[in-house]
Amino acid sequence: MKTWNVMLVDHDRLFSAALATLIGGGPFRVSAHAASADDALDLIADGDEPDLIVLALQDGMAEEIAGIRRLRDGTSARIAVLADTIADRSLSQSLKAGADAYLNKSMSSESLLRALRLVMLGEVVYPTHVAGLLMAAVNERPAPVPIAVPPSGDLSKREVQILRCLLAGQSNKAIARNLHITESTVKMHFKNVMRKINAQNRTQAAVWAIQNGLSPLVTA
Structure with missing residues (x-):
């Protein structure tokens, strides 16, 4: 069975530990934890490059969005964002920054594992209404x-x-x-x-x- 190494990026160690238990096993192996995107890049620079990075996003914070961009520039790993809520602004910013998936923390464990498998198979994964949200965000601007x-x-x-x-x-x-x-x-x-x-x-x-x-x- 193909195994993918996963790096979890979240300042909440308790949540990371729970997430590691949830997705560990099967095709995924949690190989590293980092508190921030910069810490993740340091680990990658030391040779601990994962196949997949799962980054927890709290309320679309600007620094975290910038962190996604730095990760995209600094690694070839797939990047999945795990957000507290599906907010149009953080969703569009995450995708623009280079995330390969935008997922909700409230989704079921089965749905999360299925989504992560799709990400590793080269798919872009996001809520079905993402197109509508992004189009609305674009239309609201004087573009x-x-x-x-x-x-x-x-x-x-x-x-x-x-x-x-x-x-x-x-x-x-x-x-x-x-x-x-x-x-x-x-x-x-x-x-x-x-x-x-x-x-x-x-x-x-x-x-x-x-x-x-x-x-x-x-x-x-």
Whole structure:
């Protein structure tokens, strides 16, 4: 069985210990604890780089959002944010900073473990209403008129469809089924899209799509 090393980042040692007990075993092995993103980066610099970082977020504090960004720049590990509440501001900021998942501490243990497995399989995981929250946040700002494609017009119609499916929270398999193409074709389109919009991961691609006026694609 594939095993992934997990680093927990939270100043609350009691919560970290409980979380370690919850997710330990199976495919996950909690290998390190850190009180902050900077402490986590110190551990990584010492050679203790995990496969997955689970970072507890309290009320979308600015320093913690900045910490996500520093972690994204300093490690190739997947990053899952575990938040006290689903707040539109902290959610959008976390995704923009490079988090691969935004999860709620109130979710069931089964749902949490399932979400973390999806993260390690390359998926971006967030609440189903995340697209609506992010779009509302974007629409509340006096932003310029949104565009559906980059100024160069490089995105094809299919690539725009792929991004809209991503906003709907669909996996590669679901996108392939709904668009009647193969999963390998979906992956190829994602690779091309991320190159064209300079996104490093699916999270950044989703945020870019929302900021540029795309909406989730509802399929039958």
